[in-house]
Amino acid sequence: MARDHAAAMFADLLARLAVGDAACRVLRTLCHEPHRRYHGAGHAGVLWHRHLAHGGDPDDAVAAHAIAYHDAVYEVGAADNETRSAGLWRAHASGLPVALRESVDRAIMATACHAADHAEADALWMVDLDLTPLGEPWPLFDANTRALIEEGGEAMRPTFLAGQQGFLRTLMRLPVLYRSPRHGNALFRAYEETARSNLVRVVGG
Numbered sequence: 610m611a612r613d614h615a616a617a618m619f620a621d622l623l624a625r626l627a628v629g630d631a632a633c634r635v636l637r638t639l640c641h642e643p644h645r646r647y648h649g650a651g652h653a654g655v656l657w658h659r660h661l662a663h664g665g666d667p668d669d670a671v672a673a674h675a676i677a678y679h680d681a682v683y684e685v686g687a688a689d690n691e692t693r694s695a696g697l698w699r700a701h702a703s704g705l706p707v708a709l710r711e712s713v714d715r716a717i718m719a720t721a722c723h724a725a726d727h728a729e730a731d732a733l734w735m736v737d738l739d740l741t742p743l744g745e746p747w748p749l750f751d752a753n754t755r756a757l758i759e760e761g762g763e764a765m766r767p768t769f770l771a772g773q774q775g776f777l778r779t780l781m782r783l784p785v786l787y788r789s790p791r792h793g794n795a796l797f798r799a800y801e802e803t804a805r806s807n808l809v810r811v812v813g814g
Contacts, residue, residue, distance in 0.1 A: 610655050619654035625673045627709075632701040639681050647756040648683040656738045663799060664792030670709055671731045672738075674698065675716035679735065685761045686768070691721035724779050730791070737789045737796045743780070743807060744787075744800025750807045777812050781805075 610618075619640070623633045640650040656676045659665075665672055678701075682693035695717040702710045712731050719725070719732035720739050727733040742753050754773070761769050780786060786804050787797040 610651075610658060612651060614658070615651040615654035617654070618658045619650040622653060622657040622673060622677055625667065625670075626677055627670065627705055628674070628701040635697075635701070636677060636681060639683075642683075644685065644760060645683060646759040647753060648680040648760065652680065652742075653677060656741070659738055659741050659796075660734075663795035665734075671712045671716060672734065674702070674709070674713040675731070675735045676738065678713065679717045679720050679739065686765065691718055724783055727788075730789070733789045734791055737787045740780075740786060740804070741796060741800050744802075744804035745807075746803065747807060747810065774812055777808050781808050781812065 623636065626633060626636075637650070640653060642649070653676055657673070660669070660672050660676065661667060678694055678698040679691070680694060681697050683690050687693075695714050698713055698717060699710060702713070712729075715729055716732045716735040719727045719729075719736050723736050723740055727736055743750065745753065757773075758766055758769055785797065785801065787794070787801050789796060
């Protein structure tokens with residue numbers, strides 16, 4: 610997706626949130642931190658676009674807030690980014706309905722382990738959306754990989770590549786990468802074949 614379109618989709622996403630202007634300003638600032646080459650506003654904008662493009666409701670408050678907040682806190686190499694992002698969501702959402710707060714919290718935390726068996730429909734949809742970049746055509750997949758490496762810097766390149774290999778091998782062992790049945794298995798139909806091809810190209814059969 611072109612950068613301008615991703616930026617427009619991020620702006621549209623923020624406009625749909627129920628957390629208030631001050632919280633949206635915090636999100637906007639965090640998602641434009643200088644070190645973010647991948648986990649930033651563009652990534653959130655892409656996921657929101659794909660939610661809509663594959664049948665998602667523009668008024669789906671769980672999806673909108675989960676997409677907006679799932680990478681709100683992102684420190685390269687930290688093990689608690691999702692926990693801290695969920696904590697920021699809970700702080701910003703303190704006045705919102707309990708059911709929404711809890712569903713978004715679970716959807717954010719689900720992205721800490723993409724390969725887990727996520728029983729809740731909203732969480733599974735969020736996880737599958739977060740995996741859609743694996744199903745990009747190879748040049749875009751490769752560009753995303755370079756962006757991820759740039760986030761950590763050259764000093765962390767060996768650590769990143771080793772971690773990426775382990776993560777992708779774990780995903781390859783899944784019978785199906787995109788498991789949400791929503792909208793006629795829309796994400797499976799759109800991304801599964803290309804994602805499998807990319808994984809084989811990176812880590813082998």
